Amino acid sequence: MTSTADSTRVLDVVDSHTGGEPTRVVIAGGPPLRPGPLPDQVTQFRTEFDHFRSAVVNEPRGSDVMVGALLVPPVSPQAVTGVIFFNNVGYLGMCGHGTIGLMVTLAHLGRIGPGDHLLDTPVGPVTATLHPDGGVSLTNVPSYRKAAQVSIEVPGLGPIRGDVSWGGNWFFLVESHPWSLDLSQVERLTEITWKIRQAVNEQGFPEVDHVELFSPGRAGGHSRNFVLCPGKAYDRSPCGTGTSAKLACLAASGKLAENEPWIQESILGSSFEGHFRWLDREQGIIAPVIRGTAFVTAECRLRLDPRDPFRWGVRS
Numbered sequence: 001m002t003s004t005a006d007s008t009r010v011l012d013v014v015d016s017h018t019g020g021e022p023t024r025v026v027i028a029g030g031p032p033l034r035p036g037p038l039p040d041q042v043t044q045f046r047t048e049f050d051h052f053r054s055a056v057v058n059e060p061r062g063s064d065v066m067v068g069a070l071l072v073p074p075v076s077p078q079a080v081t082g083v084i085f086f087n088n089v090g091y092l093g094m095c096g097h098g099t100i101g102l103m104v105t106l107a108h109l110g111r112i113g114p115g116d117h118l119l120d121t122p123v124g125p126v127t128a129t130l131h132p133d134g135g136v137s138l139t140n141v142p143s144y145r146k147a148a149q150v151s152i153e154v155p156g157l158g159p160i161r162g163d164v165s166w167g168g169n170w171f172f173l174v175e176s177h178p179w180s181l182d183l184s185q186v187e188r189l190t191e192i193t194w195k196i197r198q199a200v201n202e203q204g205f206p207e208v209d210h211v212e213l214f215s216p217g218r219a220g221g222h223s224r225n226f227v228l229c230p231g232k233a234y235d236r237s238p239c240g241t242g243t244s245a246k247l248a249c250l251a252a253s254g255k256l257a258e259n260e261p262w263i264q265e266s267i268l269g270s271s272f273e274g275h276f277r278w279l280d281r282e283q284g285i286i287a288p289v290i291r292g293t294a295f296v297t298a299e300c301r302l303r304l305d306p307r308d309p310f311r312w313g314v315r316s
Contacts, residue, residue: 007306008303008304008305008306009029009303009304010029010301010302010303010304011026011028011029011030011056011301011302011304012026012027012028012029012299012300012301012302013025013026013027013056013299013300013301013302014027014105014108014109014296014298014299015296015297015298015299015300016101016104016105016294016295016296016297017101017236017294017295017297018097018098018100018101018104018237018292018293018294019097019236019237019238019266019268019270019271019272019292019293019294020236020237020266020268020270021065021067021097021235021236021237021239021266022065022066022067022101022236022297023066023067023068023069023095023097023098023101023102023105023294024056024057024062024066024067024068024069025068025069025071025101025102025105026056026068026069026070026071027071027105027109029302030052030070030071030072031045031048031049031052031070033045033049033072035073036075037075038072038075038082038084038120038121038122039122041072041082041084041122042084042091042122045070045084045086045091046090046091051312051313052312053068053086053090053091054312054313054314054315055302055304055311055312055313056068056086056302056313057086057087057088057313058088058313058314058315059310059313059314060310060313060314061302061313062088062313063088064088064231064232064233065088065233065234065236066087066088067085067086067087067092067095067097067098068085068086068087069083069084069085069086069095069098069101069102070083070084070085070086071083072084074118074119074120075120076118076120076125078118079118079119079120079125080106080111080112080117080118080119081106081119081120082119082120082121083098083099083102083119083120083121084121084122085098085121087229087230087231087233088231088233089230089231090230090231091122092169092230093121093122093123093168093169094121094122094123094126094140094141094167094168094169094241095168095169095240095241096138096140096167096168096237096239096240096241096242096243096244096272096290096292097235097237097239097240097292097294098240099119099121099126099128099136099138099240100128100136100138100240100290100292100293100294101294102119102128103117103128103130103136103294104130104134104136104293104294104295104296105294105296107130107134108296112130113130114130114131114132115129115130116128116129117129117130121141121168123141123168124141126138126139126140126141127139134293135291135292135293136291136292136293136294137289137290137291138240138289138290138291138292139287139288139289140167140168140240140241140244140287140288140289140290141167141168141244142279142285142286142287143165143166143167143168143244143245143247143248143276143285143286143287143288144165144166144248144252144283144284144285144286145163145164145165145245145248145249145252145284146164146165146166147163147164147205148163148249148252148253149161149162149163150162150163150164150172150200150204150205152172152196152199152200152203153199153203154195154196154199155195155199156195157192157195157196160174160177160196160199161174161176162174162175162196162200163249164200164205164208165245165246165248165249166245166248167240167241167242167243167244167245167246167247167248167288168240168241168244169209169210169241169242169245170205170207170208170209170210171208171210171211171212171241171242171245172196172197172200172205172208172210172211172212173212173214173242173245173246173249174196174211174212174213174214175214177213179192179213180215181213181214181215181224181225181226181267182267183267183268186226186234186267189213189226189228189234189267190228190232190234192213193211193213193226193228193234194211194228194232196211197209197210197211197228209229209230210227210228210229210230210239210241210242211227211228212225212226212227212228212239212242212245212246213225213226213227214246217263217265218265218269219265219269219271220263220271221263221264221265221271222262222263222264223246223262223263223264223265224265224266224267224269225238225239225242225243225246225264225265225266225267226267227239227242227266227267234267235266235267236266236267236268236270237266237268237270237272237292238264238265238266238270238271238272238292239266240272240290240292243262243264243272243274243288243290244274244288244290246262246264246274247262247274247275247276247286247288248276248284248285248286248288250262251276251278251284251286252284256276258275258276258277258278259275259276259277260275261273261274261275262274262275271292272290272291272292273290273291273292274288274289274290274291275288275289276288276289277289
């Protein structure tokens with residue numbers, strides 16, 4: 001991080017939102033991570049500089065819903081940048097809405113133009129296409145369904161059936177349920193999905209850190225979702241990795257054909273368009289492609305004053 005004469009540390013960020021979900025890209029002032037594979041850099045970030053994560057995304061500068069993106073030198077020779085995504089409680093393998101926000105941010109800064117761009121993430125390289133109209137298509141990491149229609153006994157709710165699927169993060173996806181996916185119900189939906197996640201973790205799937213509920217679409221989409229993220233905040237966007245996980249389940253069940261479009265709505269009514277191509281039909285592995293749009297909302301300099309008792313964020 002850079003410092004001023006009074007020892008206040010500063011870092012430059014660009015904020016955006018993708019379908020209502022914010023992304024904060026750190027473009028200068030990040031922690032001095034050692035070069036090497038991104039998973040190793042994430043480990044160092046977590047063990048040595050976790051206070052930096054908190055300062056960027058937690059209150060008083062951020063909020064529970066904020067997702068951070070730290071730019072790091074690329075590992076792949078063809079990549080335009082490496083990126084580490086993080087949130088209010090930790091680190092994300094991949095972030096779909098964040099990648100769309102990152103691409104729009106890089107374009108805003110004049111670092112990329114329309115075309116295909118390779119990005120290095122902790123879970124592998126991804127390709128994102130910046131379209132002339134400003135939209136972004138993300139070819140996500142290989143995705144697949146791990147387990148179909150697993151029955152989980154949830155205290156106070158009874159048995160809940162869902163799929164366990166990987167889309168860059170681990171999801172438990174529930175299609176059949178009695179709850180209305182309305183914005184007015186987010187407190188109740190948060191309570192429900194938090195209980196589901198705890199039960200899923202305890203009953204055989206400790207890797208799952210996202211829960212996704214579905215209902216019929218309302219604004220021309222095939223489906224509407226409510227996604228609970230690891231830090232107990234709900235995703236305002238349709239969730240890029242969650243939509244990837246959904247596409248993997250649809251493909252495995254034969255409910256969506258290769259290259260057939262799927263419109264996924266968020267709890268806000270914003271939408272992503274997705275499709276997939278097969279990588280391995282026998283193993284059920286797909287390459288999901290997600291298209292969405294982001295908008296830059298701010299360019300600012302965060303100040304970390306050593307006199308401030310909350311300069312490293314409010315940490316639970």
